[in-house]
Amino acid sequence: MSLLVVGSMAFDSIRSPFGEVEKVVGGSATYFSLAASYLAPVRLVSVVGTDFPAHTIRMLSARSIDTRGLKVADGETFRWKGYYEYDLNTAHTVETELNVFRDFAPVLPEEYRDTPYVFLGNIDPRIQMDMLSQVRNPKLVALDTMNYWIENSPGPLREAIGKADIVIFNESELREISGEYNLVKAARAVMSWGPTRVVIKRGEYGVLHLSDGAMFAAPAYPLETIFDPTGAGDSFAGGFMGYLASRNGSDPGEMDYRLATMFGSAIASFTVEAFSTERLENLSPGDIASRVDAFRALTEFRV
């Protein structure tokens, strides 16, 4: 089944202890779409400027990503400049230029309005809600955000969260939004606003997944070469939602969410092996299946 994503597309300039790149393709919707496209057809809603490479858009279209919802606006593409120290879990932002993203007010193409699976990427929660109001009877809605919106638009954000089934946050976002340091209590607080599942991204420590009835913890894959963690969280979300959308349409159960988590983790583990979307553009289904299997070998124990 199809999967709708709304989020940013960007040019990133990134420095890590392992190298430096200037003005490479990035953005939450880009990583999400690429990751999800290995598993399900994706419908992309975003905006870029006229400076965005046409061949990248063609590359996305060639991979079961519907780009009719991608607007090319007069002006420059959104830019992010940042760096990482050895602690790759923390991105340090040097500069953000919103550019065409400043006036982003997406209108959902009619063909997208019946999409069953929806991912509201990290954008203004008012846009997240506006997008969602244009979808007819979505089956499953997941939402991401960032500290900026938690601090600057807490009201709209809380309203948007109330409309989501699943939130996908990192640890500091969950703690900040709930005002609760303990992750179990923080997840419970967020679930009291509406969502039934909280997926906590912990960078190199993996993922913790809480719902009313269960907890699931998955490690990240211990890699020898991590070049650039940019996009890991969005790739995770793309693999996670992509797996759920790839199923037969029955309501996912706990084990489906768990396997979705492992697909997300597997794809994210490839993303960080190179700068930008390089590695993510060149995976095979076999690569992903092998990594999921490697996760099983990594975590298995018998009582």
Place this chain on the structure above:
Amino acid sequence: MSLLVVGSMAFDSIRSPFGEVEKVVGGSATYFSLAASYLAPVRLVSVVGTDFPAHTIRMLSARSIDTRGLKVADGETFRWKGYYEYDLNTAHTVETELNVFRDFAPVLPEEYRDTPYVFLGNIDPRIQMDMLSQVRNPKLVALDTMNYWIENSPGPLREAIGKADIVIFNESELREISGEYNLVKAARAVMSWGPTRVVIKRGEYGVLHLSDGAMFAAPAYPLETIFDPTGAGDSFAGGFMGYLASRNGSDPGEMDYRLATMFGSAIASFTVEAFSTERLENLSPGDIASRVDAFRALTEFRV
């Protein structure tokens, strides 16, 4: 089979966001022995002052912990004073008083010299080596250390590590001792000095376990109430080594090390639920088995 531990016994004064205690029983050998005693007979080598409570020593003796190697020396017991912020992974030391620990030069009781399983707790690596030289043909030797010895006795420490089969370090210790930030590379560096396994303690993120042929990642149990992380690492080590010693004497394989990791994690998850050794003194075998089973439920997924 029996398990020998050499390490500190102490009075701790601890402040955490959840309370404060003064001069409670602590120390690496105390936590280790208590944790291991649920699984195997323990032989304890340590030193306390005349101020150490006799009833605590009786409590240890009553739990299959042989205290003939525990010396009561003239003077005061080792003391540690520290605190934790909300990030319970980091202990901040306010004060350390070595007291009777300053002249600790243990002589192994003759009855201990054939102990097959040996844990060299975090003490001067010269004492670790001296202890080890007094054991006849140990079957399995594990070693812990801390940043102080890495910085002040790198030579003797490296020599001691060379004589161990397993090292049990936290992330920062492993990084500092190897000079390598990436944990996979760091573990490989340490294994090139002799040990065949590196167990990395990651606090609330669990444990990563590397050997030449395999990697194993286990989460910590997501708890709603963590009062005091002091002793969690030593309790983990105690449960880990205790499980290995509890087996039939055949060489442990990968799955045995994994289950040992889960027993260690289970027992450590109880330790942090109360200050000092309180919770650790009052577990039942059923409590531990249930927690190991809860870990299985926490991590299980099916491809």
